[in-house]
Amino acid sequence: MDKNSRIYIAGHRGMVGSAIWSHLNDLGFHQLIGWSHEELDLTDREKTLEAIMQANPDVVIIAAARVGGIGANSRLPVEFLNDNIRIQLNILEAAHKINVKKLLYLGSSCIYPKFAQQPIKEEELLNGALEETNIGYAIAKISGVINLKSYRSEYGHRWISAMPTNLYGPNDSYDLETSHVLPALIRKFHDAKVEGSEVVTLWGDGSPLREFLHVDDLAKACVFLLDNYDSDSHINVGFGKEISIKELASIISRIVGFVGTIEWDTSRPNGTPRKLMDSSKINSLGWKPEIELEVGIADTYEEFKSSLNS
Numbered sequence: 001m002d003k004n005s006r007i008y009i010a011g012h013r014g015m016v017g018s019a020i021w022s023h024l025n026d027l028g029f030h031q032l033i034g035w036s037h038e039e040l041d042l043t044d045r046e047k048t049l050e051a052i053m054q055a056n057p058d059v060v061i062i063a064a065a066r067v068g069g070i071g072a073n074s075r076l077p078v079e080f081l082n083d084n085i086r087i088q089l090n091i092l093e094a095a096h097k098i099n100v101k102k103l104l105y106l107g108s109s110c111i112y113p114k115f116a117q118q119p120i121k122e123e124e125l126l127n128g129a130l131e132e133t134n135i136g137y138a139i140a141k142i143s144g145v146i147n148l149k150s151y152r153s154e155y156g157h158r159w160i161s162a163m164p165t166n167l168y169g170p171n172d173s174y175d176l177e178t179s180h181v182l183p184a185l186i187r188k189f190h191d192a193k194v195e196g197s198e199v200v201t202l203w204g205d206g207s208p209l210r211e212f213l214h215v216d217d218l219a220k221a222c223v224f225l226l227d228n229y230d231s232d233s234h235i236n237v238g239f240g241k242e243i244s245i246k247e248l249a250s251i252i253s254r255i256v257g258f259v260g261t262i263e264w265d266t267s268r269p270n271g272t273p274r275k276l277m278d279s280s281k282i283n284s285l286g287w288k289p290e291i292e293l294e295v296g297i298a299d300t301y302e303e304f305k306s307s308l309n310s
């Protein structure tokens, strides 16, 4: 991408959008465009079309979405389905009208079937039933992937979509109502340490296997893909190594300095048993993650603590 490109990052205040913004800024891109949720509600079609068409970006990155963990997804299935479909439909429609040359849509590993063959290749999409706990969100993300492909085939837009694995890092949500597993564990162990609690109770039995990618690695992958990828197939962006939730809890409790006991509430859902993406496609193009899990979590915990003081 040209350093003078006008780049619109939808969701630039979120964890992913802010990491992409900082990375582009560090690389010398100086025409970055973003509106906060308060400034522009992307579910509002008229306002979204008007804002994007007026800004007339050369590149669009869709990192805006209603995002949350199992709890939030099961409480608000209508919002997770409808808002996400609306957000992406509106942005894609605007980008189509002004003939945006480069566009990156961010989906999620939850587009894949609950019992997808592991590690999950891009071809596993629509090969089986989805995990029920976040099915609305997954269907919305799948519709985004199909929409991208359709814009490519029908109108020739060379837009691409990437499916990141579970992410963590600066600007994550630590609200236990909406957060994902890794930041939720940081919050729970931190609160327990501060309050002097002897026991931390976690959902499920700790057996599910997951991979976690630092959001700064994802930001580099996004820019790499915009420069080097042009295909109608979505592409996985993962860390390449998996870890059980039990092991993850043990690492985080150690980093946080929690010395009590961890109990598992097996009446709560585990979610998908195993989710490791096959990222060989992006790896073979030349991108690889750089931040090791324990180093990334330790940095994230420092950032979490300083956000409490600010």
Ligand SMILES: NC(=O)c1ccc[n+]([C@@H]2O[C@H](COP(=O)([O-])OP(=O)(O)OC[C@H]3O[C@@H](n4cnc5c(N)ncnc54)[C@H](OP(=O)(O)O)[C@@H]3O)[C@@H](O)[C@H]2O)c1
Pocket: 010, 011, 012, 013, 014, 015, 016, 017, 036, 037, 038, 040, 041, 042, 043, 062, 063, 064, 065, 066, 067, 083, 087, 106, 107, 108, 109, 163, 164, 165, 166, 167, 168, 171, 172, 173, 180
């Ligand atoms: N986090 C992960 O582990 C993960 C993993 C894989 C894929 N992804 C994908 O990465 C993308 C970004 O996720 P994230 O983790 O960065 O989420 P995030 O931190 O919640 O950021 C999402 C951003 O979108 C904004 N947004 C939501 N609804 C909006 C609306 N109606 N109008 C305008 N802005 C709106 C949010 O603003 P408000 O907060 O003000 O609502 C927020 O700034 C999503 O597509 C997600 O599926 C994330």
